[in-house]
Amino acid sequence: MKHFNETIIQTIREQAASIETNGKLPDDVLQYIYEHRLFKLFLPEALGGRELSLPEAVEIFEEASQIDGSFGWLVTIGSGGDFFSAYLSEEVSAELFGPANAVVAGSGGITGVAKPTDGGYLVNGQWQYCSGAHHATIFTGNCRIEGNSGKKEEILSFTFLPEQVTILEDWRAFGMKGTGSHSIKVQNAFVPLNRTFDLQQAPRVSDYKIYRYPFFQFAEVSFAAVALGVAGHFLQEAFNALEENRNRRKDASPERYEFIRKKFEEAHHRFNQVRSEFYVAVNTSWNELETSGQLTETMQDLVSKSSKKVARITTGAVHEILPYLGMAAVTETSLINRLFRDLHTVCQHTVLVSYED
Structure with a gap:
């Protein structure tokens, strides 16, 4: 890999099963993330960030996800939260995003209500799918503004501090179990005006081009990179299983092996093709x-x-190969099964679902 050495790859993969069981990243992996500023890929250098271009970051997202799906997702979603720093004042951004361990957990859902009060708002609400909730230092949620007399409903985004938030451990997806994508809840939380923002407005920071990239497409690209990483790992493990089965089952007919190998090669070709097209689109x-x-x-x-x-091609490629991987494919504790579940959980995200043929 280009961005990760063998030591950290082995360290994370050796702990992948426990990451899934515990539902969060261990301290040594988090420390690696802090040291290499993997939650700060889209943060300006002035705030201690790496200030990468989108193509550079997408490579990291794919490789991180190829190491482990939950690790890759948390690096991706954590860096994505850097986007919000551009909509806050310079002083507030430095306070919230400056610390080495700073990272956002939040939700795009508009499931909170904010009541205007002196100097800010009183907020009540509950938000689902806040990935990385257990290690987050900043939480965000969207709210409807109570008492707005205008015809158009007013929506604002709010930042909460950890002491204002209750984490509801309700992440029960069958994949990406290590992401800790739990719900959060706030009750009568006071949020000052300078910790609110509106993604529909122009960002304060204009010289770092990532903040001009449309946010919806930014999310699509980021999550697609995670899918590529997990699918790439799946295909490698599938090939290893194919070769292992051939060496172990000497009595199996050559025709059977060639049939499965052809299926694998076809799936791998489709994967490589869609990956190439994706990177062309991102770079262009x-x-x-x-x-x-x-x-x-x-x-x-x-x-x-x-x-x-x-999303469509990677899940299709995995389904094409899965029947030929034996009982390991349906055994929950196997690596190949975890990769299958992680990929489908990523691709279930609404931004990767197509409603066109």
């Missing part, structure tokens, strides 16, 4: 952003379709 869109300062609707559509295609 980034070049357009650097040249013109924005993405055309045509380019946004290309990025969306390429990301969704990744």
